[in-house]
Amino acid sequence: MITYILPTRDRPERLALTLGALGNLKGHPVSSPQDPGEVLIVDNASKFPATAPEKLANGLRVRVLHRATNEGAASRNIAVQNADPRSEWVVMLDDDSYPCDTGFIRRLGKAPQDVAAVSADIYLPGMSRRESGGLPEVFIGCGVAIRRQVFLDLNGYDPAFNYYAEEYDLAARMILAGYRIAFDPWFRVEHHKVAANRDMNTILARLVRNNGWVMQRYAPADMRRAQIREQRTRYRQISQKENARRGFTEGLLELRKTIRAQKRTPMSRQLFDRFTGLSYAREALQSAYTTKPFRTVQLIDEGKNGWVIRKALAELNVTILPTPHSPLPTPDCLVIGSMSPGPMLDAFERRTLLNPAGSPQRILAPWTAITRKPAAGSDILTGGATKVA
Numbered sequence: 001m002i003t004y005i006l007p008t009r010d011r012p013e014r015l016a017l018t019l020g021a022l023g024n025l026k027g028h029p030v031s032s033p034q035d036p037g038e039v040l041i042v043d044n045a046s047k048f049p050a051t052a053p054e055k056l057a058n059g060l061r062v063r064v065l066h067r068a069t070n071e072g073a074a075s076r077n078i079a080v081q082n083a084d085p086r087s088e089w090v091v092m093l094d095d096d097s098y099p100c101d102t103g104f105i106r107r108l109g110k111a112p113q114d115v116a117a118v119s120a121d122i123y124l125p126g127m128s129r130r131e132s133g134g135l136p137e138v139f140i141g142c143g144v145a146i147r148r149q150v151f152l153d154l155n156g157y158d159p160a161f162n163y164y165a166e167e168y169d170l171a172a173r174m175i176l177a178g179y180r181i182a183f184d185p186w187f188r189v190e191h192h193k194v195a196a197n198r199d200m201n202t203i204l205a206r207l208v209r210n211n212g213w214v215m216q217r218y219a220p221a222d223m224r225r226a227q228i229r230e231q232r233t234r235y236r237q238i239s240q241k242e243n244a245r246r247g248f249t250e251g252l253l254e255l256r257k258t259i260r261a262q263k264r265t266p267m268s269r270q271l272f273d274r275f276t277g278l279s280y281a282r283e284a285l286q287s288a289y290t291t292k293p294f295r296t297v298q299l300i301d302e303g304k305n306g307w308v309i310r311k312a313l314a315e316l317n318v319t320i321l322p323t324p325h326s327p328l329p330t331p332d333c334l335v336i337g338s339m340s341p342g343p344m345l346d347a348f349e350r351r352t353l354l355n356p357a358g359s360p361q362r363i364l365a366p367w368t369a370i371t372r373k374p375a376a377g378s379d380i381l382t383g384g385a386t387k388v389a
Contacts, residue, residue, distance in 0.1 A: 002028065002037040002105055003087040003148070004060070005079040008095035009044040009070060014194055015052070021098040021190075023056030028102050029109070036060055038084055041095075042075040043067060072162035073141060080151050087148055094142040097122070097191040104187035108145055116150040116179035117171070119143070120189040122342060130342030131191055135305060136280045136367055137181040138171040140342075143189035150179060164203065165210035172218045175271050183341060185373045201247030208235045208251030209258070216262040220269055228259075230307060277305050277339035281312040281366040285335070288364050289316055294332035296321050297364075301347035303338030309366045333362035345370050 004022060008015045019039070028036035038061040043050040045067055052062045065082060067075055080090055089108050091099070099120070108118060120143035122131035134140045144167075154173050157166045171181055208231070215227040232252065239248035266272075273279040288294075296319045299309065313320060313335070321331050336347045348370055351363045365371055 001035070001084060001086045001088075003079075003083040003090045004037070004039045004093055005042070005076055005083070005090055006039065006093050006095050007042045007044055007073070007075045007079075008046065008050050010046045010048075011095055011194065012046075012048070012050060014192070015041070015050060015095045017192070018093070018095055018098050019052060019056060019062070022060060023058050025058060025060075025099065025102050028058065028060070029105055037087070038063065040065060040079040040083060042071075042079045044070040044072070044075050071159065073166045074157045074159035074162075076141075077156035077159075080148060080156060083148055085148075089145045090148050090151065091145045092141050092143070093189070094191065096194050097142040097189055099143075100188040100190060104145070104184060107184060107186060111182065112180075114178065114180055115182045116174045116177075117144055117146045117181045118187060119181060119183045119341070120145075120187040121183075121185050121345070122189045122191050124193055125190050127193070129346050131193075132340055132343050133304070134167070134341055135275070135277045135339050136183065136341065136369065137175065137274050137277070138168050139181055141167050142191050143187075145187070150174065150177075153177075161210050161213070162206060164206040165214055168211070168214045169217070172214065172267070172275055175275055176218075176265060176267060183369050185370075199247075200242045200244040201250070204235060204239045204242065204244040204247035205251035205254065207238075208232065208248055209255045211235070212255040212259060213262050216259050217264060218267050218272070218275065220266050220272055223269075223272065224266075234304075276308055277367070278308045278311060280368070281308050281339065282315065284366050284368045285309075285312050285316060285318075285364065287368060288333075289318075292362075294362070295319060296329065296331045297333050297335045298323060298331045299337035300334045300351065301336050301338060301343065303343050304340035306337045306339075308339050309335060309337055312366065333364050335364045336366060339366060341367070341370070 022039060036059045041050055041052055041064045043064055043066045049066055050064055052064055055061055065078055076092060083090055111118060117139050119139040122140060122143040124131055131140055154177060158169050161169060174181060211231040212228050215224060215231060219227040236248055239245050267275060297313060298321050310320060336344050338344050344365055344367060348365045
């Protein structure tokens with residue numbers, strides 16, 4: 001049995017479309033023909049309380065949990081607490097996201113016991129790209145399956161985050177508890193992202209504060225300050241691009257006021273390398289180097305945790321050439337400069353189409369999971385399912 005969890009607030013039309021899509025999903029494994037699973041909707045104090053049918057077209061049961069206030073991402077906690085205890089996995093969605101099919105459920109049943117969460121490959125229909133954010137062992141909240149008991153044992157999402165980076169905090173606690181997060185390319189989710197009511201100043205304020213909290217809580221002592229600076233630099237650049245400098249400043253001020261109150265449970269360097277994606281970049285680039293050595297590269301499509309890729313290349317004594325504005329030596333290969341799975345997959349697919357087999361330009365991805373997609377019937381989960389020492 002599976003439990004789908006959808007927080008919502010003041011978007012009845014979009015919620016109805018998502019419920020229709022969930023109702024059209026075929027092939028849920030069932031404990032009985034009359035009980036294929038359930039959908040729990042958490043209404044975050046909508047102006048007009050959310051409503052839904054008791055059952056969807058495919059038999060999925062539906063319940064609506066009404067909250068007196070907008071609890072943000074932490075509203076998912078009450079849903080997991082109320083989920084059918086027969087559900088080993090809860091599938092976290094938004095009110096505008098849903099799985100493309102149910103094949104992933106059978107694969108979840110074969111996941112190793114130390115895999116606490118399985119990330120989906122999340123598409124943005126109409127935008128010709130995937131969802132951004134996340135890392136090889138950090139999931140995105142609108143498309144992830146999480147073991148219900150693990151979620152409960154770790155007390156779910158921290159309500160203090162409200163929205164943004166709450167997944168990083170929970171993923172860090174999973175890693176500290178001895179679990180892994182996997183990525184399954186056959187677990188496909190469509191996210192019909194709604195741009196309405198998105199205040200970029202509010203978003204930047206939370207991103208700055210919340211990502212700073214994550215690094216204050218979990219970065220090793222000798223890396224904490226550098227990691228907080230890295231987050232500040234990244235979101236300062238984004239705030240300039242999005243014309244949200246006010247939000248960046250507000251978030252930075254709030255971070256300074258609250259940072260000392262964050263309880264430190266620092267990771268070992270080994271665990272932190274997994275959390276940031278450095279272990280995966282090392283593995284991928286070392287494998288590519290062993291197959292065919294290279295001495296010079298250019299980084300392309302740079303994004304989340306690009307510093308990880310630069311560090312892994314430096315450890316191989318590989319020279320990173322600047323992006324050319326004038327004639328420069330041709331690099332031995334191009335390396336995608338993002339550890340965020342969606343942008344990395346988009347870049348790899350786009351670049352390999354532009355540089356098909358036989359082209360002199362070699363394209364490297366800093367994570368082997370995206371270049372080793374298993375057969376559809378395989379029960380092998382990639383990404384975090386490969387142990388990295």
